[in-house]
Amino acid sequence: MGRTPCCDKENVKRGPWSPEEDAALKSYLQSHGSDGTASNWIHLPKKAGLRRCGKSCRLRWLNYLRPDIKHGGFTEEEDSIICNLYNQMGSRQVFNYFLTYLHFFNSPNFLRWSVIASYMPGRTDNDVKNYWNTKLKKKLLGGKIKNISSKEPTIANNANFFGIPEAEKPQDSAFSTSEPQVPSTLQMLYDVNSGLSADNQTMSLNPDQLYNPKLSGFPDLGARSRRNYSTTVSLSQEGSSISDSSSMAGNLYLDQDSGFLMDYGFGVAYDNNVNHYGMSFGDKTSEVGPTGCTDFGDFF
DNA sequence: AAGCGGAGCAACCGCAGGGAA
DNA sequence: GTTCCCTGCGGTTGCTCCGCT
Numbered sequence: 001m002g003r004t005p006c007c008d009k010e011n012v013k014r015g016p017w018s019p020e021e022d023a024a025l026k027s028y029l030q031s032h033g034s035d036g037t038a039s040n041w042i043h044l045p046k047k048a049g050l051r052r053c054g055k056s057c058r059l060r061w062l063n064y065l066r067p068d069i070k071h072g073g074f075t076e077e078e079d080s081i082i083c084n085l086y087n088q089m090g091s092r093q094v095f096n097y098f099l100t101y102l103h104f105f106n107s108p109n110f111l112r113w114s115v116i117a118s119y120m121p122g123r124t125d126n127d128v129k130n131y132w133n134t135k136l137k138k139k140l141l142g143g144k145i146k147n148i149s150s151k152e153p154t155i156a157n158n159a160n161f162f163g164i165p166e167a168e169k170p171q172d173s174a175f176s177t178s179e180p181q182v183p184s185t186l187q188m189l190y191d192v193n194s195g196l197s198a199d200n201q202t203m204s205l206n207p208d209q210l211y212n213p214k215l216s217g218f219p220d221l222g223a224r225s226r227r228n229y230s231t232t233v234s235l236s237q238e239g240s241s242i243s244d245s246s247s248m249a250g251n252l253y254l255d256q257d258s259g260f261l262m263d264y265g266f267g268v269a270y271d272n273n274v275n276h277y278g279m280s281f282g283d284k285t286s287e288v289g290p291t292g293c294t295d296f297g298d299f300f
Numbered sequence: 301a302a303g304c305g306g307a308g309c310a311a312c313c314g315c316a317g318g319g320a321a
Numbered sequence: 322g323t324t325c326c327c328t329g330c331g332g333t334t335g336c337t338c339c340g341c342t
Contacts, residue, residue, distance in 0.1 A: 016310070016336080042327065058328080059311065113331070126310080129331075134308055304342085312334070321325080 007042070007053040014053075017060055024048050025057055026065050063126045070122025074131055078120050082128060082136055085116045 013021075028048035041054040050057065063069070074082075113125035113132075120128070 014312075040327080053312090055313090055328085056311075062329095063310075112329095114329080125330075130309055133332095302342105304340105306338105306340090308338085310334105310336085313332085314330105316328105316330085318328085319326090321323105
């Protein structure tokens with residue numbers, strides 16, 4: 001037996017909202033509260049006299065009717081923020097790399113459009129997502145992926161990681177990399193989430209390491225590595241705050257064509273109950289780091 | 301003027317997490 | 322400990338607008 005539907009789909013209106021519906025919803029929420037606790041979205045439509053699904057009401061409010069919503073085009077500054085944050089935490093490859101390699105777990109809001117949106121007051125996750133998918137992605141990822149392994153592993157080559165043609169790199173925004181952006185953000189998130197700060201048990205990768213697997217201790221598996229070999233990374237929990245998972249492993253390989261560190265998409269628990277991402281290479285409490293090459297054919 | 305296709309964006313869908321019962 | 326309900330999220334769809342032919 002499946003889930004009970006959130007509403008009677010036969011008797012709810014769908015599609016674009018009319019001004020009258022907007023007014024009714026806005027009026028109801030402004031007089032009854034809109035913080036999500038005072039209002040029960042499922043039962044709200046009936047109370048507000050709307051023939052809409054509760055989820056639809058919620059979405060309409062959050063994405064359009066809220067008084068603090070900023071309508072209109074994105075500014076260059078907002079472009080930069082999105083690109084920067086996506087650069088740091090938006091890429092699937094990078095994200096899995098984080099998860100598997102950095103032990104960065106306590107991240108309920110990590111890699112969320114809502115987090116990126118939270119850096120821009122008045123913008124919603126839907127806005128940012130749409131904007132990214134329709135404009136920024138094309139703008140930034142339209143170029144051919146370059147092989148970063150053949151380049152000097154500089155921070156500036158971060159842009160190459162995302163396939164941004166040299167000529168199209170923003171000069172004054174996301175990829176102007178005079179400052180090591182990634183670690184500062186990671187550190188910030190880390191501090192916010194855990195209240196801890198880096199110490200000698202916490203690894204701090206510099207951006208070069210972060211974006212260039214070859215600098216991060218992954219063995220160069222050579223031509224045979226591509227889709228034939230993987231690197232197994234064992235991560236052992238070391239803190240007392242770990243609650244339910246003692247260890248995990250990820251399988252990564254270095255795509256020689258793209259320069260991407262890829263994973264095979266299994267076994268990574270995004271919402272693990274781990275309270276920090278603290279990790280280290282080679283200290284006495286951790287067993288982190290490349291442990292060798294596994295013939296991936298054996299796995300299958 | 302009409303038709304077509306692409307871009308932009310609002311809205312929907314289904315899933316997962318978390319809390320209450 | 323289990324089940325159910327609600328919320329929040331990312332991915333996707335589909336409608337509307339606009340420019341081009």
